[in-house]
Amino acid sequence: MDSKIDFKNPKYYENRELSWIKFDERVLSEARDKNIPLLERLKFISITSSNLDEFFMVRVASLKDMVHANYKKRDIAGMTATEQLTAINEATRELVNTQYSTYMRSLIPLLNKEGIYLLDAHEDLTEEQGKFVDRYFEESVYPVLTPMAVDASRPFPLIRNKTLNIAALLTGKQSEGETVFATVQVPSVLPRLVQIPTEDGSTCFILLEQIIERNISVLFSNYNVLCAYPYRVMRNADLTIDEDEASDLLKEIQNKLKMRQWGEVIRLEIEDMADKKLLKFLKTELKVADEDIFRIAGPIDLTFLMKVYGIEGYDHLRYKPYTPQRVPEIAPEDNIFDAIRRGDIFLHHPYETFDPVVDFIRQASKDPDVLAIKQTLYRVSGNSPIISSLAQAAENGKQVTVLVELKARFDEEHNIVWAKKLEQAGCHVIYGLVGLKTHSKIALVVRREEDGIRRYVHLGTGNYNDSTAKLYTDCGIFTCKESIGEDATAVFNMLSGYSEPLSWNELILAPYWLRDKFIKLIDREKKHAKNGGEARIIAKMNSLCDPGIIEALYEASAAGVKIDLIVRGICCLRVGIPGVSENITVRSIVGNFLEHSRIFYFWNDGDTEIYMGSADWMPRNLDRRVEIIFPVLETSLKEKALHILEVELADNMKARVLGADGKYEKLDRRGKVAVNSQEQFCEEAKEEVPKQDAMTGRRVFVPAEPAE
């Protein structure tokens, strides 16, 4: 072994943005998979699209900021911001091309075959349909439109971030020759997809912008419309709040939300057939560079396909909906605290239902013995039952402390609303910490029982969001172990602004302790390997891009530690580098559910340790967020966690393995039993549910008792 290898060599690392694009490609390839039901494939197209939007708004925007700021530092893979932007531009163009060709050439014909039509040109309408559309325009669309012409007295208007607009060139009916530019926003209050009647009973939709385009002359009655094309701009939206200055974080975020609409234009999408003159005008007014213009061969913004996915009927074109199974340890209607006292409980969503977590808070809010409920909330669903339970608990006189992370990207507006609601109910609401995003997922219930205070804790890898819990794979545990309970109390004391505890029993927190802990765990395996022992790490996460961790992994691999990584998204680590990463495998699972859990397994010379938690191996998770990683202590729970890892490592249906060339490829399945980890977990969860026991099945009449 060459001891002089520089594990920091940029050649050994992949740029994180390019790695992310590869992830979006993997999502897109799901849309290209003929084994997947048609509407599911449509859904993946939509996801690719919304992913890309966010990527531009956050990542590309911040790279642009770096270029503007003349920031010269190179990234982990040795690229400057400009170099990255060039590479990203090339890669995204390719991605978008594949996306549209998949949509236009494969999916649209297949949809048509199934009797579903998505018209993206109003010229294709029948006469009947035309009449219907025109009436719809007149009644519903016209009243909400605000057409704006640009001339000497009327400056170019603000084109809002991510909104779809139609640009048109007009000539005055009186004064021939002079062309005027006009733009109108496709109203976001109306559905993008409009169903129109058909004669043969097939399902037919037209896009809203086409309806407007067809009727555009109505908007500019004094002009002749020369041409009209839809376009969309994307603006720099990375929220960097200057927290030192912000006396009131809440207000600051509200201000930023307004400002977000004004950011620099970083992408312009326009129909590929658009008029040159029109495009030139847009380009100058929006101050957008050539390389940031994307000419789109199809409808702009494919996120509307998510709506198509949900159309009624056509169930045969979708996966059968999966119902999350009940957690075997918790019987319905059971007192959840009794269940937890019987032993730690492992939860694996969405295979198992998220209900116990909701129930945990709900029961606590009503339980007379409960003194306090404390919880961190990052992203919650719109009509969250957890929020109403917390409010209820406060009204019932319990001490409720809620840490609301306002900085959760793109969710701020939403978060502010319910944070206010909680405050009104009497909860103690903490609006995040200055300088740190609180990403940890922890809920604590303090209960006064006969033998004293007992603390019940839920720790998880995913947010307290009952909607996403049906789509994201996440793990969690319930426990009332004193060591963890004490730590949980300390976590909330710390989040409330009190000093940190003198020591932690079990939990490991970022930003102060977590990085060291992971490095130590990896180094310990390295030491075991050097001593000639078996050494192994299995880690599952969403993204891996922390230079320090990757370096430690390289060193461990070089020392002979066998490392298997299951990384859904970004992975800056390269495999198969001689002397550096030959012992490392990386696979990514992109399936029907979004892989979201983080599980870390260390062989530790036979005394295995398994951790789970909210943190990825990313600098932002380890250094700039409050994260919690917790050990899985009970043997039976450890087995469950390990089982998840083992099945995912055996997955040969949805897993793609990273090669030394940096490409992700599906495995050769010849001669092997097909394993689809997500499907297997679904089946296992169903089998685990205890058969209905005699008690609940028995039929008895229960005599009512008089109320006291």
Add this chain to the structure above:
Amino acid sequence: MAIHSYAAIYIGTYDVSLKVFEFSERKRPREVDHIRSRLDLGREAFGKGSIGYELVDALCDTLAQFKQIMLGYRVEHYEVYASAVLRGLSNELFILNQIFIRTGLSVKVLSNSEHRFISYKAVAGRDSFEKMIQTSAAVVDVGGASMQITIFREGRLITTQHIEAGTLRIRNLLGDRGHSLKLYETQIEEYMNKKLDPFRAMYMTGPVDYVILISDYGTELIRKIEKNGADEKLVKSEKFIRFIDKLQKKTLEEITSELNLPNDREPLIVPSIILFKTLVENIAPKEVWVPGFGIQDGMAFDYAYRNKLLKMAHDFDADVISAAEFLSEHYNSYSPHIEALRTLSTKIYDTLNKIHGLGKRQRLLLETATILHDCGKYVSLADGPDSAYQIIMSSEIIGLTHLEREIVAMTVLYNTRPLDPYEDVSEKLDQDSYLIVAKLSAILRVANALDQSHRQKFKNIRIAVKNRELVITVEAFEDISLEQALFENKTAYFESIYSMKPILRQKRVFLREM
């Protein structure tokens, strides 16, 4: 027994903290929550002698939050103690009043001896403590303003010494002078060595096996030194010193990050670690134990003992007696005479139980006073009582409050001197304590009268109350005419206090018992 919850709030030099405890049947208090809030009261308190309104405001806010938290736990009983930081401030009274008005919490400001005793109680509540003091151990309690060293040998307390050198005091004295860290550290070392020199010369009569360290940062430090340390954090002293030597080579930022401290520039960490080092170097134990709990744990133990929620593991009264004995020996005053007087005075005390109306605690004070009553002669034969008073008042007797020490010292003083009217001593004693002093010194005087010759002539002393007389019947082989003659004279004082006349009766014994 049902669960009993108790909260201890402590206003320290640089933080305010709350601990919530639960007591159940005969078990150690269980800590349910521990909340610390940083508040640098010390800077103003020790710098200006008063605390400004901004800090008082912050203090009240924190205390109000603590009260909310206590309510959340449905805590039944709580106590709020303040350290030296509030003691003797020019606006102490106003601050306490403000706290009460704004939060409803009444704060008790601890005297030094109470403070030390409480933290000592926390340590003494542990099993390993009893084991360590069986050989020899020094309990070192390092505070912001001063430190206290208590030495145990073979299970007995030998001495408690108060040394005016605390972490904050050292920082104020030597820090912030624009010196380099290296120089600062050397200065502290030198200063501390000088401070500890006389202590070592006087009281380090033999090797000490253990140093039991009670201090802030102690736990953080020991955790780094002994990574695999279980609950009981014990380290070899060489290792302890080596680690601090290594720390000393680092910058302040590196030290704080090494120890995982919350602040980048913890002002007291450097004085603390150097102080620890010099202590361990000077006492030279085999091992250092950092029990790792604070004053609140002591408050909880203290509360539990007082309310009979917990049986005392350690006999604190024995500490007092033992400390008094060693003090007495130290001043060459311990003798058979004192042994005899201890028996006599306690016997009289017990006989008078119904008459003096005092309790067990006062009996301990009487015994302590008896042991110490002759120590002044070491300084001055002529002015024995006054010297004894001074000696007692300037010695630490762990387990006695400041007031109790005053009572002991005055009891000794009025053993020979006529009792001053209350007005003259009202600065030192409240009326109840004045009465106690009078009652105890009267008993001591009677006892003394019975052994005027210091030769323990009496045997089989029987004491009984008959009507309005205290009848003391003694058997004596020798001639007791000296005692008889002086008895009347010495007991007038007793008569005036108890309205009861002591009578000495002799049963002459002609055969000396062998």
